Amino acid sequence: GQQVMQIPQYQHVQEGEDFTTYCNSSTTLSNIQWYKQRPGGHPVFLIQLVKSGEVKKQKRLTFQFGEAKKNSSLHITATQTTDVGTYFCAGQINFNKFYFGSGTKLNVKP
Amino acid sequence: NAGVTQTPKFQVLKTGQSMTLQCAQDMNHEYMSWYRQDPGMGLRLIHYSVGAGITDQGEVPNGYNVSRSTTEDFPLRLLSAAPSQTSVYFCASSYLRGGSIDTQYFGPGTRLTVL
Numbered sequence: 001g002q003q004v005m006q007i008p009q010y011q012h013v014q015e016g017e018d019f020t021t022y023c024n025s026s027t028t029l030s031n032i033q034w035y036k037q038r039p040g041g042h043p044v045f046l047i048q049l050v051k052s053g054e055v056k057k058q059k060r061l062t063f064q065f066g067e068a069k070k071n072s073s074l075h076i077t078a079t080q081t082t083d084v085g086t087y088f089c090a091g092q093i094n095f096n097k098f099y100f101g102s103g104t105k106l107n108v109k110p
Numbered sequence: 111n112a113g114v115t116q117t118p119k120f121q122v123l124k125t126g127q128s129m130t131l132q133c134a135q136d137m138n139h140e141y142m143s144w145y146r147q148d149p150g151m152g153l154r155l156i157h158y159s160v161g162a163g164i165t166d167q168g169e170v171p172n173g174y175n176v177s178r179s180t181t182e183d184f185p186l187r188l189l190s191a192a193p194s195q196t197s198v199y200f201c202a203s204s205y206l207r208g209g210s211i212d213t214q215y216f217g218p219g220t221r222l223t224v225l
Contacts, residue, residue, distance in 0.1 A: 009150070031210055042200060042216040043153070050210075088152055092211060096141070096160055097168060100152040 003027065004091045006101025014109050019076040021104035023089035030092040032065060032072045037103070038085045046074075046087075079108045112136050116201050116217035123191040123224045131186040131220050133201030140206045142184040143168070143214070144176065146197040153200065159184055160206060191224045198222070 006023045013019055023032065031050040035043035047056055049065035049072060056063045062075045072091075076083055086103040093099055117132045135142065143158035145168075155168030159178040173195060175187040184203075188195060199220045205212040 006152070033214065035214075042219050043202075043214075045213045045215070048213065090153075090214075095209065096158060096166070096206075096211065097155055098143075098211060098214070099169070100145075100154070102150060102152040 003093055003099035004089060004101045006089055006104060008104055009102065010105050010107070012107045012109065013079050015081060016078050019079050019083070019106055021074050021087050021089075021106075023072045023091065023101050025070050025091050025093065025099075027093050028069050029072075030069075032092070033090045033098065034063060034072075034074055035088045035090065036085050037088065041085075043088060076106075079106070081108050081110050084108050114201055114203055114215050114217035116199075116220050118220060119218065120221050121223070123188075123222065125191060125193060125224060127191050129188055129191065131188075131199055131201075131222075133184045133186065133217060134182050135184075135201075135203040135215070136182065137203060137215065138181060139203035139215075140181070141211055142178065142201065142203045144174070144184070144186045145200045145202065146170065146195075147200060147219075148197050156186065156199075188222075193224045196222060196224045 033048045034046040037043045053067045054065040060077045064073045086105045088103045089101045090098040114135045144156040145153040147153045154170045157176040159165045201217040202214040204214045
């Protein structure tokens with residue numbers, strides 16, 4: 001079964017609106033990584049969170065790791081058309097294995 | 111640095127044929143892995159390696175073999191292709207730091223169709 005669940009599957013927003021995607025695991029994660037994949041492209045690393053309750057920011061992107069290390073979120077403030085793509089979380093559960101969420105496909109209307 | 115390279119970019123096979131997907135990295139990464147990506151299912155780990163001569167199974171290993179004779183190369187072999195193996199295959203590599211997988215760098219992918 002799926003180890004890491006991600007919602008929503010799709011999100012359509014108007015440019016300037018905010019966007020959030022959520023990941024949940026029934027198992028404690030060692031760490032979690034976030035990736036962005038543009039249409040037709042390959043996943044590109046965004047960030048890694050390791051500590052319980054960790055919050056990291058990259059310009060308009062805010063990443064959070066839950067206190068229990070079982071959930072995480074990615075929030076984008078004031079979306080732009082360049083944010084279009086699919087965002088994946090990937091949690092390390094077992095040694096040397098990452099489990100990817102199913103991804104959230106973001107579409108931004110100009 | 112070329113990063114992670116994969117060949118071929120596209121491949122069409124008939125059921126029962128075998129083939130090898132190539133993956134190479136020039137970053138001296140210990141960890142290499144193969145994922146398959148199917149619509150709506152994210153990426154699923156097929157096999158991975160933590161160094162030359164060491165490989166292990168991921169989530170969906172059936173029908174695939176791997177070997178790691180050098181740090182740079184990590185080929186994926188399809189033994190007898192089936193339509194269920196139609197997918198996009200990504201190879202990735204990273205450093206291992208203190209038992210954790212660091213930033214994973216992905217190759218451009220191989221789009222495989224099995225008829």
